[in-house]
Amino acid sequence: MTSTSSRPDPGLHDLFARFSACGATQTGGVHRLCGSAADGLARDLFAATVAETGGTLRTDAVGNQFGLFSLAGRSDAPRVMLGSHLDSQPQGGRFDGTLGVATALRVGAALVGAKARGRAYDADLCVVNWTNEEGARFRPGLLGSGTYAGHHRAEDALASQDDAGVTLERALAAIGHRGTDTAPPLPACYLELHVEQGSVLTGGGATIGIVMRNWGATKIDAVFTGAQAHTGPCPMPLRRDALLAAAYAIAEVRAIADRWPGQVHTSVGRIRVEPNSANVVPSRVEISVEIRSGADPILAEAGALADGALKAAAGRARTNLSVLGRVERPVRALPGAVADLLALAAEETGYRAMPMDTVAGHDALSLLGACPTGLVFVPSIGGIAHDVAEETSDADMQAGLAVMLRSADRLCRAGGSPERAIREAAR
């Protein structure tokens, strides 16, 4: 039916192994923070692979890398975009983001090959590596895709600082990946493959997850300000201990999740303490709070409880509270037509698919609403994520590639329109 093959592609494993070597840890994971030397190596490999495959590279002001593959043979052709991110969490896994980028690059190679063999396309392909998806070194996360989709101004994104005060702009410049190219316009359709980072697929006996909606998330960066004092002589009633305030808040944020078992996830993963010396009452403590839920009304209630918990914690420890940032991401549905096309591709390639939610944020959610957007999951062994032990089987990697290739091929033949692709598939 199509001239693109669904046989296993050994090139995927080769390319993935080369990305995994960039910032590899001795424990089998990767430590590839956005804008680090290791990130620079992965970006160099992305650029080289685009060039080898006959594509053209563009790097925009915030370091997003776009590999453009001409398939339609005309300058005004619409574009289908596929991609994800190459940055990792500290001591993170090899698959998170990178599998989506490597898969998109292999799709690019396959479509370029099919075109060379005479297959006709009515859209071009763009493969993308988004900057700072993780939000580990620079905040907020989804920074590159969010800037591309118009949620942030490029100058604000570039001014984001890591904990050492280095800006994203300086970090990108230091590794030679602060671009000056204009980003390509919004695509006709955006597709992303990602590892699930949970255990729903395995539990459901499926290989392919088709994301129908995302959980909402409220992310709060809060600062408690107390007063530096000697931990010895300073009388307890006079202390204004910012770390104590943070401790009260962290415990209370956890308790919020227990009010809605299975429906609300909460966390504080990051803390920054000043002056952070054993003999000094901490004067300033910053924490990053996350609250997630699949139901907006619950998320709103849980978020209000978190606001109250932060205030109560500040008061109890005699500190001041200020909120540096608050990001709310509502529960949203992904477009049905894209999901239908992905389900069709799974069926055609012989993989069992199931509809599901994403609890985690992904670059696809940045583009949701800006263009038709699809998100595909493949299984994470044991549900392990954001850890060096993160793993996806070779067979599942190939399954993901097969579904993405079939979907992209159909979309590029149909001018990037998922509806037209489904109609043409029915013929």
Added chain:
Amino acid sequence: MTSTSSRPDPGLHDLFARFSACGATQTGGVHRLCGSAADGLARDLFAATVAETGGTLRTDAVGNQFGLFSLAGRSDAPRVMLGSHLDSQPQGGRFDGTLGVATALRVGAALVGAKARGRAYDADLCVVNWTNEEGARFRPGLLGSGTYAGHHRAEDALASQDDAGVTLERALAAIGHRGTDTAPPLPACYLELHVEQGSVLTGGGATIGIVMRNWGATKIDAVFTGAQAHTGPCPMPLRRDALLAAAYAIAEVRAIADRWPGQVHTSVGRIRVEPNSANVVPSRVEISVEIRSGADPILAEAGALADGALKAAAGRARTNLSVLGRVERPVRALPGAVADLLALAAEETGYRAMPMDTVAGHDALSLLGACPTGLVFVPSIGGIAHDVAEETSDADMQAGLAVMLRSADRLCRAGGSPERAIREAAR
């Protein structure tokens, strides 16, 4: 009666201002962590001042600086030692430690001058700057004086690492202050002047505090180990959150102080989180716990409660607990004869003195038990300590110098023996 003057010494303010410039913050304090470039500048100034005053410098293996002033004119003369430390807390105050060192150097200059004018002494003077009193960059605190007094081996002290993995040995070598000299033998008597860091003197209407005993302290470095996971999809019951464990522990440690109001001080001033990213459940968190009390039985009970709180916190968050270090400092009395001599010196110089406890640790406590030891406090304005706003008035600085000078003069005339000095004063 003595030929040493108790008129104000403008040299003290000049010297103190020069020390304050080493690592000065824009906010009026100092940031002079042990082994930093700023610490190197202060050490250089110490060495230059010793040389200018006619003393001889020795720097031992752990970087303790000893300025030897020959007063008795014979090679087997006993020694009186005066000093404190030049390292500071992060964003710390100018007076903590430094006032004691500057005062000791001015005492040295005065006694050398008196000798030149014909005054007879029966002991030499040694002025000391102890390495890493604060315990801010390298742990434990009191490291230099503790090594000198035989509580630590020099190789263990030098192997202590900061949070970036830099050893004390490397830090001292980098600033040119890792010495090779043999430390002088234990003195006949050790005196230290320090700022009070509390409000007891002001409350009691006194200028001079004569420390009669120290509060006991139990210091625990504990580590919670959980598992790195994605803060989104990972189900709450599966999480093993090391920061949550630390939060439970910090809150409980605070609650211990509330069981003995005014009698127990507790704190957690330092925390180290891995990987410390907003989207990752923390896998490893280290905290430094302190418990202090003026009563050993209460300290023992509070320490046992802290041990229990750490274990309970670890269990509640499904993490493992390990204790990296535990230091116990009992309540001890300082020698009465030294205190009597200090009280006499305060009376003779016209300053009102009061006996008191020290809640904070000081280098004098390292030497307590090894040789007769005295500790003198001058007022801290508002009781502020371990903060850039720390302050002591010019008049109180002069009061401290006058009492130290009078005491050191008497001791050096009496072969370093406080008992003999008191007897000779009564003649």
